[in-house]
Amino acid sequence: MAKRFDKEFKEGAVKLVLEGGKQITATARQLDISPKTLHRWVSDYKKDPVNSFVGSGNLKPEDAAMRELNKRIKDLEEENAILKKAMGIFAKNQK
Structure with missing residues (x-):
């Protein structure tokens, strides 16, 4: 080792x-x-x-910032997917 x-x-x-x-x-x-x-x-x-x-x-500050931004993008994409599914469900229920 x-x-x-x-x-x-x-x-x-x-x-x-x-x-x-x-x-x-x-x-x-x-x-x-x-x-x-x-x-x-x-x-x-x-x-x-x-x-x-x-x-x-441990990451260098610029690498840590990039990692944080990528995490934020992923979280927002997941939120968008959930909201799209919810919109589809609500649209079905109104018919």
């Missing part, structure tokens, strides 16, 4: 590389993690320092 690291650990490791001027391979060895993993963390952090390590199951 893969090791799991929290946001603080990842940020600390990235800052050792970026601010401390240490090499990725040496830092990875020191922290007992894969150099590939640390390199990916550094790359992610450079792209988006604020939302770089959102965590498992």
Whole structure:
């Protein structure tokens, strides 16, 4: 099973590389993690320092907004379907 690291650990490791001027391979060895993993963390952090390590199951703000909008669309479509069925039932009863 893969090791799991929290946001603080990842940020600390990235800052050792970026601010401390240490090499990725040496830092990875020191922290007992894969150099590939640390390199990916550094790359992610450079792209988006604020939302770089959102965590498992957590979405970036823009992804969360998109998910919420899609949920809203689905809910409204379901409401419309229910109302259409109700209209059909009421129209039958009036005849």
